[in-house]
Amino acid sequence: MITALLFAQLPDSVQPRPANEHALGEELITGEAELKITDQKIYFPLQIDPWSAVQDLLTPGSYVFDQGLLKTIDSLTIPQHFIKSSFLRVPVEKTFIYGELLVFLPKFEKRVSAWELVIANSLGEPVRRVREKGPPPAVIAWDGRTDRGEPIAIGDIYSFTFNAFDAQGNQTRINCEPQKLNAVVWDEKNEWVAAITADMLFISDGAQLNAEAGARLDEIANIIKEHFKKEAVVYVYSEIEKLANERCRVLETELTRRVVFPPDGFKVAPRFIPGLQPKLSRIEIHIR
Known part of the structure; x- marks a missing residue:
């Protein structure tokens, strides 16, 4: 009986509540609903690029190939075998031909018993004629000299004809594109x-x-x-x-x-x- 009286004197906030009962005016809502946020965010574009000076410095087009380049930060971004080349200080013209002027790569499906290479000038006069027996080598190089060992005249147009013969003497002719040597x-x-x-x-x-x-x-x-x-x-x-x-x-x-x-x-x-x-x-x- 004493125990019953003690529980009877407890305030309402302490007394246990049923599981399905909520506090003052609260309502439990369950489920899913779509919500679209239409408020536009404030955006401030960056007016100054803090890296522009560095980008301009590292751009390849801004390189100045001189002795001072070795002492700047640019030297860290260029391969050393390029930066140390003296030819970077002046343009290199590809018009000049060094060594062999022309290289031929003959290839035939049938067996060749003899071949001939004829090089003629713009007048049709042969300036170099090479004749060999057997199949041609994989690479035929012309050093730009005539049959007499003299250098050819530059500025002229030269034509090239490659003749191949089989065992029966049948001829196969290959005309190469004429070339002007400047x-x-x-x-x-x-x-x-x-x-x-x-x-x-x-x-x-x-x-x-x-x-x-x-x-x-x-x-x-x-x-x-x-x-x-x-x-x-x-x-x-x-x-x-x-x-x-x-x-x-x-x-x-x-x-x-x-x-x-x-x-x-x-x-x-x-x-x-x-x-x-x-x-x-x-x-x-x-x-x-």
């Missing part, structure tokens, strides 16, 4: 020779340099620096004597501005040849 570099005994057609440097019938002459003169300067020992002599071939002299003065100015020569280490001489075809007008640089 600039060639070769080793001539005790000197190096770089030859380039006049129209690759000068305007037609004039002594003014054309738009592409700058890069080609830079490459000529590179060739001189690479092989120079004692002197460099420039010969200017033309059918007009006055034109040859004017071009000599231009070349002397341009090359001495690009290369530092010792006393008497650089000479320029005109070569006036009456009747010389304009396409065969050329400049030869002999480096000794």
Whole structure:
């Protein structure tokens, strides 16, 4: 009976409630409902890019290839075998051909008992003829010389015909695409020779340099620096004597501005040849 009286005196907040009964005005809601937030968020675009200065510095187009580049942060982003190359300071012209002028890769399905390679100039005159028995080698290289061992005339167009014969004498002829050779570099005994057609440097019938002459003169300067020992002599071939002299003065100015020569280490001489075809007008640089 005492126990019953104690429980009867407990306040309502302490007395246990049924499981399905809730406190003051609370209502339990269960289930799912879709809710779409339509309030637009505030957005402030960044007006200043804090990394723009770094990006401009690391952009390849902004490189200045000089001695100071090795001392800047740019040197960390460039392979060392490129940054240490002196050729990065001046353009390199791809017009010049070094070594073998042309390389042939003959391939035949049938057996070949003999073959012949004929190289002719624009007049159809053979300048080089190679004949061999048996199948041709996998690679045939032409060094740009005639049958007499002389260098070909640059500026001319050359055609190439490859003839193959089987055991019965049947002939198979392959005509290659004609090629014009505008600039060639070769080793001539005790000197190096770089030859380039006049129209690759000068305007037609004039002594003014054309738009592409700058890069080609830079490459000529590179060739001189690479092989120079004692002197460099420039010969200017033309059918007009006055034109040859004017071009000599231009070349002397341009090359001495690009290369530092010792006393008497650089000479320029005109070569006036009456009747010389304009396409065969050329400049030869002999480096000794």
